[in-house]
Amino acid sequence: MAELKCSVDNCAYNKSECCCKGDIMVGGKHACREDDTCCESFAEAGSDRFTSSLEHPSRTISIDCEAADCVYNSNYKCVADHVDIKGCGASNCKETCCSTFEER
Known part of the structure; x- marks a missing residue:
């Protein structure tokens, strides 16, 4: 497991730059640089699809x-x-990225 720092401050799962979701999916099947990736687990704070049950x-x-x-x-x-x-x-989610991405 990785140590995660999330600066997506308006994600419903973000609390003090940590994640309350438990696991995440980073997308970017054809990524060649960090901007080609995204956090597919992103949920905008206040969105109807997320209720804050994870604290x-x-x-x-x-x-x-x-x-x-x-x-x-x-x-x-x-x-x-x-x-x-x-x-x-x-x-x-397309406005997020994994800045740790490094091309092989």
Whole structure:
């Protein structure tokens, strides 16, 4: 499991730069750079599809990853020690990215 720092402050799962979801999916099947990735688990704060029942943010999290060309991807699991998810002001998952992505 990776140590996660999430700066997507308007994600419903974000609490103090930690994630309350438990696991996330990073998308970007054909990613060649970090901007080609996204956090597919993003849910905009206040959206109807999320109710805040999770109040226990975790600094470490399981990350599934579709970015097959990332050096940290091993069988669609992220093996990085530390992962940064960014997307200040994001209103959908495509406005987020995994800034830890590094092309093989």
